[in-house]
Amino acid sequence: MASIVRPPLPYGKACATCARAKCRCVPRSVGGRCERCYRLGKECRFPEGRRKVRSLSKSVQIEQKLDGLMMLLTSGRTGLPTPTPLPADAEAETESEQENEDNQADEEALYAFRTQRLQFLPLIHIPATTTAQNLKQQSPFLWHCISAVESKNTSRQAALCVTIRELAGKQLLVDCNKSLDLLQGVLVYLAWVTFHSQPQKSSLCIYAQMAMGLVFELGFNKPAPPDLSMTISNSNAVGHMPGLKASISTRRTMNERRAVLSCYVLTSIIAQFLGRMDPLRWTPHMRECLDILTKSGESPGDGVLVQITRTRLLADQILQGPWSEGVYGPHPTQALAAFHLKAFESRFETIKAEIPLPLADNKPILFHLYDTQTSLYEVALVNPPADEEMSSQRLGHLYACLHVVRQFFDLFFTISPAEYTSLALPYLTQISHCLVTLFRLSTLDYPGWDKATVRGTVDLLDVANQIATRMGQVAAAVGMHGEEAECDPFSKLGLMMQKLGGEWAVRLPEYTGVEPDHGAGEVLPLSSVELGDLESFLRWSEMAWLTDGTGVGGSRPNLSNACS
Structure with a gap:
């Protein structure tokens, strides 16, 4: 049997809830609450005196539309009157609410x-x-x-x-x-x-x-x-041309x-x-x-x-010396003179000592200190002349460099994946710098240099795997899912690190204990990974030289190899 559609109460007689929502107030046959209040579980009461016209909130507008659709579905008819159109003040309120959300x-x-x-x-x-x-x-x-x-x-x-x-x-x-x-x-x-x-x-x-x-x-x-008349760029114009403002402030x-x-x-x-x-x-x-x-x-x-x-001023002084040219070049150059090294070490210790106590454990400052100290000691990686004998001083610098690289990555892994999104460009370049230095230390052939000690101090593949894993966790940590997560640059960086670690494991059997499979074909270059636009920024494909197994003797394009 078709349902009976009861007429709504006349204007001014609707309950307070329906009146506020500007909805039809239909009484129930058994009395008590009206149909809408009964269905929604709301209090049904009738106001005393004249009903006040109030603008609709966004939630009430949505509720009104749902009520209209529900009435159409339950009645089985399509000829029922449509819900009351939104008044002009309600539209203005909607725009205001949207503006408030944008401002928030x-x-x-x-x-x-x-x-x-x-x-x-x-x-x-x-x-x-x-x-x-x-x-x-x-x-x-x-x-x-x-x-x-x-x-x-x-x-x-x-x-x-x-x-x-x-x-x-x-x-x-x-x-x-x-x-x-x-x-x-x-x-x-x-x-x-x-x-x-x-x-x-x-x-x-x-x-x-x-x-x-x-x-x-x-x-x-x-x-x-x-x-302003003393500024060269403005002296011939300012004061002679109305409305012209100087770009240099006083x-x-x-x-x-x-x-x-x-x-x-x-x-x-x-x-x-x-x-x-x-x-x-x-x-x-x-x-x-x-x-x-x-x-x-x-x-x-x-x-x-x-x-x-x-x-950074100290890092520039270190990098401007002639010894730095040989750190990443194919030809040996002069080593860092002992008196230069001691002067730089003294300056470095002075900078550390003058850091205010509240900033002693500040992570951004420590990152820059470790990176600069790595630049100082990595000059020991300069190719030594063929007739040079084992130098205890050079070995000391190499082990000092290894210790600093470990401190850098230990600090880096204290940062949560969610915080990686706040890292600025300098810290991404420092990751690349320390990874490159660690690879060179891990593959260095020099009398008295123990590669097993390097692995025991800071394992290259373990570091690469940790970076890959943690970079892959960034998207989820900040609430990104689906296509958003796939486009996340940190996820792509994680894929690159995973690929790089895999190539290291195959190309460096003496380091990992993995026997290479010569019948498996050539290892694909890093650029074979679908990295999208990120490869233009973090040019890890240029780091393919790391997988050549050439160690310190191999040439390196630039200190970056991660960005352009």
């Missing part, structure tokens, strides 16, 4: 960037009182870069990366704009965005040059001039000082990494900026940036 997401992104990313590389100070809306207005290009870094959606992140490159090209090359906002955005791009950029081109060198060009144009590497801000020091750190690391550019040249004014930040109490990150900068 922006605030969460800014908070994550300020509290997580900047702890590894504090290149800017963003006060806790600064809202996302404030930052959008004050530094729009920087905000675009932060949004790209913090985006959890792969497709949106890819679109933001394209937007960043287009904006950078237009503002820097077309409009010739120069501002702190642009410089800070380029630094964020170098530090984090490059790892997620789609497609990943060989852009590190180009954007590093952009950052240095902005520093020169803005004059951040020199003291601020007391008057008062140096703290964020300008942070920017120039961060530019030095990043370009120094990229220069070492790529081997085809020079870093930002250190100047007396930059030393002054370093001293001011040392005494600054404005941001906790200033102390970290100061220590990273001081350590």
